[in-house]
Amino acid sequence: MVLxxxxxxxxxxxxxxxIVEMALERFGPPVYVRNQIVHNHHVVWALEQRDVRFVSSTDEVPRNAVCVLSAHGVSPAVREAAAARDLRVIDATCPLVSKVHQQVVRAARDERTILLVGHSDHEEVEGTYGEAPExxxxVSTVEEVRRLDLPRDTPVTYATQTTLSIDDTREVVDAIxxxxxxxxxxxTDDICFASQNRQNAVKVLAGRTDVVLVVGSENSSNTVRMVEVAQRAGVRSYLVPDVxxxxxxxxxDAASVGVSAGASAPEFLVDQLxxxxxxxxxxxxxVVVTGSEADISFGLPSAAVGGPEAKSKESS
Incomplete structure (x- = not known):
């Protein structure tokens, strides 16, 4: 077995x-989270046992309550809706997703057309699109790029969903x-280092094993892309939500099995498998090592760790 x-x-x-755990400690339950904090059913279930309440809209959050925005980011319209309800917002948006939002805002300010490479039904894309919907x-495929009814000299900026397949994204960006x-x-593309590292590792597994198993939930984009990368390399690959x-x-009938896990899958699920x-x-x-993330961490917002209590209109 290769891990x-x-x-x-x-x-x-x-x-x-x-951020969610610190919000529980600081404010006490219940803590509300707009959508799943990350795309993993086991993580969500464990937090629900501690009276974390996942909602699909800020309208479901009681006025003045604590509301955490998920790692996938939200549109300005969601922030405005939270402000209208006087929610105490804590922003858990991944900094790499926030970087893409800022890129889109700058392009819109410069009056450029933005081509957002990604899946339109994914929460991250919905939030990024909301920065400048007009x-x-x-776009998600080369064919969609070719069908665009835009003059060749249109001022265009492209941005990408952070959890896509590296190879698929490169093809679409090349077409643009x-x-x-x-x-x-x-x-370069906006695909995050974690997605890149995990896809690179899966390619190595595909070259050394007969079957690749990827631990993670079905609604996790980066996990699904890992399975696709292995399959494209010619190896049978399966998504395994849990053991x-x-x-x-x-x-x-396999002589060797490769195992990895998506970026939102807890390690205990891997251990059980x-x-x-x-x-x-x-x-x-x-163990095959294709990169290191040991020294990478992101700071926490002050609203979660004991700084000034942030209202939604003050969040970023």
Missing amino acids: AEPRSFCAGVRRAID RTIV TERFTDLTGPG EALDESWVR LDRLAELGFDRID
């Missing part, structure tokens, strides 16, 4: 969970580059 490193929680996910077009002559962007979801037939695989005969573990 990928790095795997599981990234710095943005750890930060988001820490100037933003969401070929399509438009007045183009700006982030220099109970493991189909033993997946590994029955490794224990089960050991029972099935895969009891020798080789």
Whole structure:
């Protein structure tokens, strides 16, 4: 068995969970969170046991209550709605997502058309799009770029969802580059280092194993992309939400199995899967290291750690 490193929680996910836990300590339950704090069912369930209440709209939060914004970011309209209810907002948006928001705001200010590469139904894209909906077009494929009804010399800026497949995104950005002559962007894509590291590790696993198992929830974009990366490399790959979801037939004829986990999957889920695989005969573990995130961390907002209590209109 080959185990990928790095795997599981990234710095943005750890930060988001820490923010909710500190909000519980500082303000006491209940703490409200708009949408899932991160896309993992086990993380959400564990927090629900501590009276964290996940809601789909700020309208569901009682006036003056504590409301945490999830790691995926929100639009200005959501912040305005929270301000209208006098909510005590704590922003858990991943700093890498916030960076994309700022990029879109600058492009809109410069009156450029923004091509946002991503999936239109993903929370992160919904929030980013909301920064400049009148100037933003969401595209997800090369074909969609080619079908755009825009002059070739249109001033365009591209931005990308942070959890996409590196290879797919490169193809779409290349198509944008070929399509438009007045183009700006982030220099490289906006895919976060954690997604890049985990996808790179999965490619290595695909070259060394017969089957790749990726731990994470079905609604986790970065986890789904990892499975797709392994499949594209020609190796059977499966998403495993938890050990109970493991189909033993997946590994029955395998000489070696690769294991990794999405950036929002807790490490204990990986440990449980490794224990089960050991029972099935895969009891020798080789660790393949393709990058390091040990020194990467993001600071916490003052509203979570004891600074001035932030109202929604003061949050950023």
